[in-house]
Amino acid sequence: MSAFLSDLFANFWVSLAGKLLLVALMIPLVGMVIGYAEMKLSAKMQARVGPYFAGGRWGWAQLIADGVKFFQKEDLIPEEADRPVFKIAPVLVLISTVALLVVIPFGPGIIFRDLSVGVFYALAISSLSTVGILMAGWSSGNKYSLMGGLRAAGQLIAYELPLVLAVIGSVMLAGTMSMSGIVEAQIEAGYPYLIIQFVGFGIFMVAALAELSRIPFDMPIAESELVMGYLTEYSGFRFLFFFLAEFANMFTLSAIAVTLFLGGYWLPGIPEDVLAYAGPVIVLAKTFLLVFAMIWFRWTFPRFREDQLQSLAWKWLIPLALANIIITGAFKVYL
């Protein structure tokens, strides 16, 4: 039986289908868990109850109910919209999230695809979502959406650079661009790279928040200024795609940060044979810790102004990231 199973999964197409199914299931699942956590935690931070009705206890089914509601809604497309672009944009945003999940190692050997240029791939794909946002803003035929889209474009340019520069430190230390290779290098070194790459980690998290356009960098949405920015004209399941993508993207970007800086599936003191099973749990725990921080920031901070964001990126984060690379290089040479 097990021989049959392993034979079956040795088949390229079967294993591909299985992996696709898993990834496709993981995105809504993760999105819902984080969405629920955000609702509930933000409520507690504000001395509120949060969702409590759907599902009977603690409102656990709130997001399922929301999802059903979104699918029931009419799919509105504005008359002035650029229809094909308008339709593709949410899909593109969601796809970039799905594609990101592929290179995250959840344990020794538990990875959908171990690319040798995993980091490079992850960074390239993560900026795809911003392209989707730009498309959404541009095609909506709404001035608020347009401004939101343009802000997103400005943010993409400003924050893609620190994001890339921030991870270079870890890549230099590990000497590989493979995601699992970086984790293994951290295991070998015996410490997570956070210890020497704390600057890189900080920059990465700030840039990731900007990439996600979450408060304090949610200028593309900025509901008090631009109504809902690029989301203004979206409704129904297309809106749901953006909604899910935001939460799933929080997860994937946090998982990348965990891989690059927090030692991935590794925890000190746990023997390697246990890691094979406990790996996914450790990755999830670390990731949700970072996700919690993102939620925490969101419900505490106001938002920047677009020009302040730009000056933060260009005047502070990029020079800091460059300095970090130089110092890391020096560290690497003299070690």
Place this chain on the structure above:
Amino acid sequence: MTSSPSETANGETEAAEADADAAVEAATPEPHPLQEFADHVAATVGGEGAVVFDTVKVEVDSGDWVSALTTARDEMGLIFFSWLSATDWSSEVQVGDPYPEAVEDRIEVLATVGDISEGRRVTFSTTLGKDSPSISSLVGVYAGANWHEREAHEMFGIDFEGHPNLAHLYLPDAFVGNPLRKSFPLLTREVKPWPGTVDVEAMPGGGDEEESADGPSEENPEA
């Protein structure tokens, strides 16, 4: 159609009125502490000053309107622009109660300005004719007069000469009429009959006192 507060036709309220009158007589002081200030303002801007119920009111000629307020701003330190509006004095009233005695038909333009240190304030007033009233704009003196003059323009039909943009402020552009003129009927009270018209009978227990409390005499002639 007159439709709400109005005097009661019957004489049962006389006692109540007498009460009110007595209270008024007892409490109106003769020499007011603000009278001196009112006279001072009136002398400076050229007009007549009076203190009516703790309000310093200075009447000026409509031709001196802008110059009087400029003087008030520059020489009296009254730099705070509180409000500008008007009163339509009319003997013929479409809604509400008319003035009991005959009044001269006129539009009284009022503007209150004050200082921002001691709390002195003066209400300037001037009189305009009822037909196509027109007066110089105060926008050059107090920038805040802009919106108030637009409001007075649409509500009373006063033309403010020299106003940069005398467009409607509240009402749609196509609106015809000046709602705060006493000749303008109030539609909401025209289209619906007053539910208080129905009358069963004078009450057995309450006597006549309650009847005197009801509203317009025209609609309720029995009361």
Place this chain on the structure above:
Amino acid sequence: MAKGLWVTIYTMVRTIFRPGKYLATVNYPLVKETPVPRARGVIALDQEACTVCMLCARNCPDWCIYIEGHKEEKPPDKPGGRVKVRNTLDRFDIDYALCMYCGICVEVCPFDALFWSPEYEYSEVKMGAMLHDMDRLQDWLETVPPDPELEK
């Protein structure tokens, strides 16, 4: 920034662990707050006390009370006594879609026929259903609370 982060996390922790003390909201349809006795929720009518004097309808700023009545002769209590004439209520409607909840009708009522009840859950899907007739208003009478004690 750090102090703000402290405030939110502190609130979160205390709300999670002591919701009874620190929760600011309630699960509305499941848990309800009791309105204060003076709350102006809905007007209740005591049909027995009403003498169709029209005072409330005439004092209403919105004209949202509609009253109709007729005279009714009551046989004398004792044989040979005077025939009593009593005003009987045929219609007493309050249009809550129009009502401003000012309470003037309750205040002017000389016969204690109108009362405020703090009841608030009577929203309707259709605007016309907000017109409560005299029987509905009579039903509200049960919800009228006793008056609160006064501060000395």
Place this chain on the structure above:
Amino acid sequence: MVVDQDLVRHLSESSVSVELQTEEMTLNIGPQHPSTHGVLRLVARVDGERAFDVQPVIGYMHRGYEKLSEVRTYPQITTLINRIDWVAGYANEIPFVVAAEKLLGLEVPERAQYIRLILTEMARISSHLIFMASYPLELGAATPLFFALRERERVLDLLEGVTGGRFHPNFNRIGGVKPAYGSGSSTRKVIQDLPAGFLAATREAMDRVLEAVEELELLVADNEIILARTKGIGVLPADVAAAYGVSGPNLRASGVAFDLRKVEDYLPYHLFDFEIPTGENGDCWDRWHVRLLEIRQSVRIVQQAIDGIPSGPLQAKVPKIIKVPQGETYVRAENPKGEMGYYLVSNGNQGPYRLKIRSASFSNISILPWILEGVLVPDIIAILGSLDFVLGDVDR
């Protein structure tokens, strides 16, 4: 060789423009927009993110209260006017009843004066708490909203306990405060004094308000992003503010220590000890901060008033049907939003002949075309929010 002449000409004529040619865009902010607090509409002509001309359009909520007042009796009008600035409904009633009392020459009993004062200050606290709630929200911070609303709820509960209404108390009567329940009654006359436990509950609520204000200070005043968004934004000099009739906390933020509570005598404020907080630069930050400090001063006034509240009647002797004698007067009061006043012309009847309502927000937002010239779109929202207006107070 065949040369495409068209292509050559096209290439020779084309040039790379160094100056970026941008197109102006008209952005319609409102009447339905999350941060215009109702139905204010701003027609902003923007070039990218910078607005060079912003014109407010008002009147979507014009209810014509000045006209409606002419067909109503004095007791009926208090119902209307507490809907002008609905976040501080109670405070709107005061100048009106004081104006009528002035014409009638009535002396209001001391206890009624104290009750009016306590409730007015509580209305001020609740109004300022709404500002504390909504302003950070406009800058993107959602959490202060709930902290402020939680305390406002406490204050409103107390207001409701006394008056029966949360937003629209309708509690003032000419000559005092609402005297009795079923006042014409011969059978069941209930005096509407303060409910038992009110003073103790208020004392506790005031302490809680102070705590919440501290929390808000930590959340907002300690945040560098808020400071970056508000310091030096929307600077309003005092002389411009005065010329436009900008009053209240907005004027005080510009450094003018002018408070009608100190100079007018509509309520016995002279009996209490309080300060007038002022700002330094007149920017958005000062407008936020002045209101925060004003909450503390209002709490101080309430605490003193609770300690010193006298006993006695709630209403002066007034006839049952109030006819206000002929005359005219202007009474103004320091409302949470600024100077609120009524110019009352009476013709000796049950209703006024003319009632001019001077509302604070109307003048406060008339400054918008001046102050919003050349600012960025996010700053439009920051400045708009800092002026703290209510559309009911603008349009009346």
